[in-house]
Amino acid sequence: MIAALELGLIYGLMALGVYLTFRILDFPDLTVDGSFTTGGAVAAILIVGGTNPLLATLAAIAAGLAAGAITGVLHTKGNINPLLAGILTQIALYSINLRIMGAANLSLLREDTLLTPLRDGGLMGGAVSVTIFAAVALVFKLVLDWFLHTDLGLALQATGDNEEMIRSFGVSTDRMKVLGLALSNGLVALCGALIAQYQGFADIGMGIGLIVAGLASVIIGQAVFGTRTIVIATLAVVLGSVLYREVIQVALMVGLEPNDMKLVSAVLVVLALVLPQWGGFRWLNNRLGLRRSHTAGTRAKVDA
Structure with a gap:
């Protein structure tokens, strides 16, 4: 279960990227499947070549930024449908990733990576590694929260909410889309x-x-933990990623095979979409929301 917690926290970064496009920008970006592999491929080939792991990871982020920007340019300048633009970039990245790695698989087992100190110290799979991964996820969550509250971030949100309105204020929605897609795929x-x-x-x-x-993490997290503010929504996304990985781990423990995990993922997304529409779930969520509001009001009175 600790391994699932570690993976959930790491994949929380990917979930934040998916949240940025699907929820903030309202852009169904399918570049994710390709840019995720691009990040791994760039980091792996550079580490094998002797590059410092931190620099290799930064290069992976740059590659993701470029991949997202390409999807954005295809959509905004080429007038290509958002879904098709993401698919085209994803397909192109498959061949590009093979070119980067030079093979279908690249081992890092004998190479120094960012996680080597943790492994050498026997700290993987324990409280220390979980704390470090949680801190990394929290840092990127807070940075994203800060960014979305800046003028640029607010313009990005407005682009997703009402493109025509924000364009009337002189904001280039094309640039906002390219920026949002680049940042999303950089995180991925x-x-x-x-x-x-x-x-x-x-x-x-x-x-x-x-x-x-990624969608499962976003949908499950926000269905369970809510979306009242940006701060809560981004936290819900990270927690949703952890919850998703824990459910996958439980599914493996009860006897399901790894080949069944895609089916489990699809079922989880369906449940996360359907359950909030059921009366009992809405009643429970409303009760929890009222309780939180009552608690916050009580604390405010006490503080006053």
Whole structure:
């Protein structure tokens, strides 16, 4: 279960990227499956070549930024449908990733990575590693919270909410879309780089179906923990990623095979979409919301 918690926290970075496009920008971006692998491939080939792991990870982020920007340009300048633009970039990245790695699989087991100190110290799979991964996820969550409250971030949100309105104020919605897609895929590529170093290899198929996991994390997290503010929504996304990985781990423990995990992911997304529409779930969520409001009001009176 500790391993699932670690993975959930790392994949929380990817979930934040998916949240940025699907929830903030209202853009169904399918580039994720390709940019995740790109991040892992770039980091792996540079580490094998002797590059410092931190620099290799930063290069992976840059590659993800470029991949997202390409999808944005295809959509905004090429007038290509958002879904098709993401698919085209994803397909192109498959061949590009093979070119980067030079093979379908690249091992990092004998290389120094960002996680080597933790492994050498016997700290993986314990409280220390979980704390470090949680701190990393929290830092990026807070940075995203801060960014979305800046003028640029507010313009990005407005682009997703009402494109025509924000354009009337002189904001270039095309630039906002390219920026949002770039930042999203930068986070996804960072996650891919960390996962490659965590599992000890980069594989050409490591990103297949990842968009479903990202959507599951976003939908489950926000269905359970709420979306009242940006701060709560981003926290819900990270917690949703952890919850998703824990459910997957439980499914494996009860006897399901790894090949069944895509089916489990699809079922989780369906449940997360359907359950909030049921009367009992809405009643419970409303009761919890009222209780939180009552508690906050009581604390405010006490503080006053």
